[in-house]
Amino acid sequence: IAGITQAPTSQILAAGRRMTLRCTQDMRHNAMYWYRQDLGLGLRLIHYSNTAGTTGKGEVPDGYSVSRANTDDFPLTxxxxxxxxxxxxxxxxxxxxxxxxxxxxxxxxxxxxxx
Amino acid sequence: GESVGLHLPTLSVQEGDNSIINCAYSNSASDYFIWYKQESGKGPQFIIDIRSNMDKRQGQRVTVLLNKTVKHLSLQIAATQPGDSAVYFCAETFPGSARQLTFGSGTQLTVLP
Known part of the structure; x- marks a missing residue:
């Protein structure tokens, strides 16, 4: 049982490129979230999903998109x-x-x- | 908007001493609070939580105190160990927030030998 896995572990990306960060959970949890963490600013919510098929905007959603096609996966693009x-x-x-x-x-x- | 903040960004304690990490919150409607521990290079890990109908809750070597009058909560770690060195975050949630968590900026706890 892995809990929550994310991929990749790290990435260097050229500006202007498209990138999808992957997230998978095996706990059958209803809700999933994406945060960014910057030094001195703690964790800030980007997007969330209360259940498969629904998504919502968090505190800093601009420039990011998410989808929740099923319970387990919540990619951030x-x-x-x-x-x-x-x-x-x-x-x-x-x-x-x-x-x-x-x-x-x-x-x-x-x-x-x-x- | 509402925010959760910490009084001190860093805290150093001697191994074996007790640690107290403080957190102030500004939303009087917040009714659930969580403390997370984040070690270097890892994601936050749940430590302990407390609901607003409680003043105190104890776990293994940890105690959370909630003072709703002054909107303050603290995390007490007994007999601090080197493995306790980490950043500690408090987080709050309130009805109407879709139960999303708002995190403070964190306190770096360093345990000195």
Whole structure:
């Protein structure tokens, strides 16, 4: 049982290129999230999905898109990468039970550098 | 907008001493709080949580205290060990937020030998 996996572990990308960060969970959690983590700024929510087939915007969604075709996968796409998107990206999931609180489980992260 | 912040960005303690990491939150509607630990190069790991109807909750070597009057919570680590060295984040959520978490900027805990 892996929990949450992310790929790639790290990537160097030229500005203007398209990039998809992959995230897969095997816990059958309803909700999934993408965060970016920048030094001194903590974790900021990019996009989220409360259940398969639905997505929503977080605090910093511009320049990113997501899809949730099934329960397990939640890819994050940068359509045209810019240097300000250099960051560490974390995927998370949560069972998000009705009326329940929202403990989130995090993946190991993807370190992305945009040149 | 609402935010969660930390009083101190860094904290150094001697091995064996107790550590106290503080967190202030500004949204009085927040009703659930979580502490996460993040080691270098890894994703955040859940430590302990507390609901707003509680003042204190204890885990293994950790205790979280919640003071709703001053909107403050703290994480106490007993007998701090070298393996406790990490960045600690508090996070909050409130009804109407779709139960999304808002994270503070983190405190770096360093355990000195």
């Amino acid at each position: 940068l359509a045209s990468a810019v240097p300000s998107q250099t960051s560490v990206y974390f995927c998370a999931s949560s069972p998000k039970l009705a009326g329940g609180m929202n403990e989130q489980f995090f993946g190991p992260g993807t370190r992305l550098t945009v040149l």
